[in-house]
């Protein structure tokens with residue numbers, strides 16, 4: 001039976017003083033290349049779509065490299081992978097290049113680059129106290145105890161990120177939009193620097209990479225209505241297919257969140273494989289709509305151990 005280790009990457013970048021948004025920390029491109037060298041000694045690389053079609057008689061060990069959010073960084077990754085003859089799967093968010101938007105969680109990263117979690121957390125507390133006092137008790141930011149146990153780092157920062165991720169979406173969006181406009185003049189300009197362009201996505205596809213759906217607005221599908229979920233999937237799939245002129249058959253559920261209805265809707269949109277954030281190694285009998293993935297930022301050692 002085929003084994004499929006799917007690895008999840010986000011930021012992969014050099015900490016270069018000259019590049020935009022240098023304050024955002026990510027995996028260095030050199031460390032990335034070292035990981036790929038190590039993995040390639042034991043695994044055969046393939047895309048998510050390719051792994052989903054492996055038969056039970058295949059006994060090889062495969063590795064699927066997956067890159068969410070369509071970050072500009074991924075173009076540099078792509079150039080390297082192409083040179084090595086490695087095919088990977090990229091999941092861009094279509095509103096980023098189609099409407100020049102910046103999604104909520106990236107707005108938060110970009111704000112943390114300009115200021116710090118204390119400033120932002122205190123502003124959030126004031127915002128909740130004035131505009132949504134009923135939510136203050138549950139979500140105000142403090143440094144008494146961690147609300148997100150698995151996260152490492154400063155308690156106040158962890159709690160700030162937790163509040164942004166857990167508040168009702170329109171409320172955290174309103175707060176982040178207000179803050180964002182005080183630190184950045186143009187969302188459009190930031191979006192163009194931060195995300196892949198249509199032309200880059202097309203080039204990556206034409207050079208053998210798989211392009212998958214990561215929805216249009218990157219909202220949590222699990223808490224959305226059926227109609228909203230359908231719109232999110234269909235719209236992004238149509239936009240991507242218009243660019244690459246090929247069917248899009250894989251999905252990465254934003255934040256790894258989905259419900260049985262999400263899966264049903266994805267299938268109705270002719271999507272045949274999906275990746276989650278469930279931490280598991282896949283096999284040819286794993287449900288193709290909910291493949292597990294390992295986040296290399298937290299589990300690099302475990303993955304490298306698995307390779308030994």
Ligand SMILES: [Zn+2]
Pocket residue numbers: 068069214218254255
């Ligand atoms: Zn994402």
